[in-house]
Amino acid sequence: MRFSFLTASILCAPLIVCAAPTCSNTPAYTAADILVRDVLIIGGGATGTYAGVRLQDQNKSVAIVEMTDKLGGHVDTLIDPISHLPIDYGVQAFFDNPSTRLFFNRFNVPLMNVSTSAFPSTVADFKTGYIMPSSDVDTTVPNLSRYLAATAQFTGLAQGAYDLGNPVPADLYLPFGDFVTKYNLTDVLQTAWVFAHGVGNLMKAPTLYVLQNFGQAQVLGLSAGYLVPATAGGNQEVYDKAAALLGQNVLFSTKVVMSLRTDSGSLVLVKTPTGNKVIKAKKVLVTIPPTMANLAGFDLSPAEKAAFTQWTDVPYFVGVLNDTGLPNLTSFYNIDLTDAPTYLPADKFVWRLETTGVAGYQTVKVVGEPDSTKAKKMVTDAVAKVGQNYGVTGASTTFAAWEQHTNLGLSVSPSAIKDGFYANLSALQGQKGTYWTGNAWCSDYSPLLWGFTENKILPSLLK
Numbered sequence: 001m002r003f004s005f006l007t008a009s010i011l012c013a014p015l016i017v018c019a020a021p022t023c024s025n026t027p028a029y030t031a032a033d034i035l036v037r038d039v040l041i042i043g044g045g046a047t048g049t050y051a052g053v054r055l056q057d058q059n060k061s062v063a064i065v066e067m068t069d070k071l072g073g074h075v076d077t078l079i080d081p082i083s084h085l086p087i088d089y090g091v092q093a094f095f096d097n098p099s100t101r102l103f104f105n106r107f108n109v110p111l112m113n114v115s116t117s118a119f120p121s122t123v124a125d126f127k128t129g130y131i132m133p134s135s136d137v138d139t140t141v142p143n144l145s146r147y148l149a150a151t152a153q154f155t156g157l158a159q160g161a162y163d164l165g166n167p168v169p170a171d172l173y174l175p176f177g178d179f180v181t182k183y184n185l186t187d188v189l190q191t192a193w194v195f196a197h198g199v200g201n202l203m204k205a206p207t208l209y210v211l212q213n214f215g216q217a218q219v220l221g222l223s224a225g226y227l228v229p230a231t232a233g234g235n236q237e238v239y240d241k242a243a244a245l246l247g248q249n250v251l252f253s254t255k256v257v258m259s260l261r262t263d264s265g266s267l268v269l270v271k272t273p274t275g276n277k278v279i280k281a282k283k284v285l286v287t288i289p290p291t292m293a294n295l296a297g298f299d300l301s302p303a304e305k306a307a308f309t310q311w312t313d314v315p316y317f318v319g320v321l322n323d324t325g326l327p328n329l330t331s332f333y334n335i336d337l338t339d340a341p342t343y344l345p346a347d348k349f350v351w352r353l354e355t356t357g358v359a360g361y362q363t364v365k366v367v368g369e370p371d372s373t374k375a376k377k378m379v380t381d382a383v384a385k386v387g388q389n390y391g392v393t394g395a396s397t398t399f400a401a402w403e404q405h406t407n408l409g410l411s412v413s414p415s416a417i418k419d420g421f422y423a424n425l426s427a428l429q430g431q432k433g434t435y436w437t438g439n440a441w442c443s444d445y446s447p448l449l450w451g452f453t454e455n456k457i458l459p460s461l462l463k
């Protein structure tokens with residue numbers, strides 16, 4: 001590796017900050033503070049954890065830099081203190097694909113099939129509390145064959161990657177509402193919304209982002225059924241086991257402060273709870289959403305900056321409610337009766353009040369509202385409105401858990417999609433010894449992210 005001025009500044013970073021003693025006469029770091037690894041992985045969510053385990057199993061040395069104190073990212077598991085049952089209010093279920101089996105089998109975590117919820121559901125307009133008569137609610141999954149036929153042309157999206165082709169098909173940057181009209185797909189709207197509500201306004205979102213949430217892989221996954229871990233620890237368990245396996249190779253509560261990435265190796269300065277460390281790695285694998293804020297401290301190239309400054313995101317909160325007073329073990333699905341003909345809530349809405357099968361609790365998701373206090377108020381208002389039907393005010397509702405999930409639905413403008421944004425993004429792979437995976441590069445479902453990482457990224461990274 002070429003020893004440049006920047007390299008020196010990383011190794012001497014604390015000295016530069018402190019101004020004395022000088023770098024020339026005092027080594028900045030002891031050997032214990034310099035980690036030498038084959039691969040440095042940024043982010044310990046589903047993707048980073050999977051990559052770390054797979055690489056370590058192939059005798060590669062790894063370090064994972066994770067800013068929180070746990071692995072798993074969007075996994076949120078609450079254990080009910082009374083029943084000791086897990087409530088997964090973040091990531092819930094997984095498609096059955098080889099990567100899913102491989103990952104859970106690696107940790108002897110048994111999986112079981114789930115299909116539709118065994119609990120009753122009620123459709124209500126959360127703004128007014130009006131409950132739809134069950135005779136007006138069709139809960140059958142529509143025939144998705146026409147939808148599959150309309151989406152099958154986008155072969156590069158089939159496994160979740162953003163391989164859009166060149167030129168980019170115009171359908172992909174069409175608002176999804178126009179795509180639905182063009183292919184006469186109105187009957188799949190409600191089902192598409194279940195998967196793709198995170199895009200915010202389903203009808204206005206570019207079709208690409210709806211298909212990345214509800215495309216060929218999701219339709220086939222839906223027909224095959226889903227897998228959940230059959231364990232007391234819920235979805236968090238496999239990540240806790242992975243953390244135990246990876247041991248000190250995971251640096252928790254740690255962030256990158258400065259980096260120098262080159263084709264022949266990288267030096268990355270990280271801030272850990274016990275002080276700064278330098279990681280010297282042959283390759284860097286970034287799994288976090290590549291926003292400018294997340295990548296502060298990275299030596300971004302002009303091409304990286306040009307891509308990463310274009311993202312927009314839809315705010316997303318999740319929570320677990322206790323003591324709502326609403327009927328127990330029942331889910332409530334939100335519709336907007338003022339929004340004919342789709343009746344889909346749009347822009348800022350409470351998605352569902354949903355039972356996970358643990359008495360006394362309902363999980364909730366709020367889409368589009370960035371302010372936590374306002375998002376919580378939307379939830380308590382919805383409980384109060386729906387509660388009118390049951391003689392409850394919702395005043396006793398407590399939040400047993402509440403989390404924000406940021407950068408969930410990274411998107412760019414239709415014109416950027418058209419102008420080859422995703423081809424430019426893909427061209428960043430391998431530059432400066434850095435590889436990229438995660439939800440900016442692949443559909444945001446764990447099994448697809450694992451498959452993409454396994455089949456598209458790790459082979460190139462290991463060359």
Ligand SMILES: Cc1cc2nc3c(=O)[nH]c(=O)nc-3n(C[C@H](O)[C@H](O)[C@H](O)COP(=O)(O)OP(=O)(O)OC[C@H]3O[C@@H](n4cnc5c(N)ncnc54)[C@H](O)[C@@H]3O)c2cc1C
Pocket residue numbers: 042043044045046047048049065066067068070071072073074075089090091092093094095254255256287288289293294295318405408437438439444445446447449
């Ligand atoms: C509420 C919710 C429900 C979902 N349900 C499902 C589901 O049922 N099935 C499914 O397959 N998918 C589901 N998903 C999608 C989910 O995002 C993916 O499945 C997958 O978990 C994404 O993993 P990831 O590692 O790519 O990203 P993340 O989970 O976002 O992980 C990124 C990790 O990097 C860390 N990090 C971020 N920035 C930095 C930084 N600057 N420095 C260091 N560390 C950083 C984060 O703390 C996090 O641990 C759901 C998502 C949400 C939010």
